[in-house]
Amino acid sequence: MIHARGLTKRFKVKKESVEAVRGIDLDVEAGQLVAFLGPNGAGKSTTLRMLTTLLPPTSGTATVAGHDVVTDPAGVRRRIGYVGQNNSAGENFLVRDELVHQGCSYGLTRSQARRRADEVLELLDLQLLAKRKPGTLSGGQRRRLDIAMGLIHLPPLLFLDEPSTGLDPQNRANIWEHVLRLREEYGTTLFLTTHYLEEADSMAERVVIIDHGEIIADGTAEQLKSELAGDHLAVTTHDEAGTRKAAEIAARIAEQGEVTVDGTVVRLRVARANAALPAYLRSVEESGVKVATAEATRPTLDDVFLALTGRSLRESEETA
């Protein structure tokens, strides 16, 4: 559905050149739900804008929904939906009429557009709001209307730029419910950017991480977490001598990263906690040290980003 090779975008700002995207290779198969993650300024929107033909690449190639973004942008646009960060519905018409108008602009006849408008209104639970003006909708309702606008021509591929940003947790969950329903009912391929790591982790089957214009990780959240970040173990002993001993043993088994000691707590990272924790506890107890508490935690996608870049994604966001 998406095949990009060496996709690059360079902007000229005064006399300086900004390399927003530096040679991206990407293949997305039909039916996938891909979350595109990265800190502010990483190049997410620029990539999305190139894939949706809103911006020409500086170099490289991309075929999207079977059409080349440079030589056949109109072909790409007919086959994709794009839900940007700004409202896509205008203020001239009522909600349903906005949808019908959008359908007609995609070449549907008026009666096809009406039928399709009713389908997307139902899919996004907007039926009761069909006769309202878009400006009177709440933030979450408005975002659902934006998604409906992107779906009016039944595209096999939908791009969503930050679909849940700015919404409260309840509305975010509601948007996800609709996005997942869309995929279930129509098999739509979904490619979305998000700042919410937890959402990408739990909802997307594939996570692609971009940093400084380059893809630095690509896989399922589980793969990325176990291959790149590892599980965390924290073991507490009763005294400093015991902690020292436990830290020495930890240094021998820790597969990734260093061992840290904080008071009487020893922390380490291992590939798989369920195998490593019992073995570690056995070794510590055999050395004569009594363990007070032991805890294993799974990493987050932020730990993955930290392991790859030495920075936390959240900190990168805050300093950007």
Ligand SMILES: Nc1ncnc2c1ncn2[C@@H]1O[C@H](COP(=O)(O)OP(=O)(O)OP(=O)(O)O)[C@@H](O)[C@H]1O
């Ligand atoms: N039109 C433009 N002119 C100049 N520089 C640009 C332009 N658009 C983007 N950039 C720069 O390209 C880089 C990537 O920006 P982009 O908007 O793609 O990042 P992003 O990952 O989408 O960030 P955010 O999460 O903040 O939306 C940034 O350094 C940005 O300042």
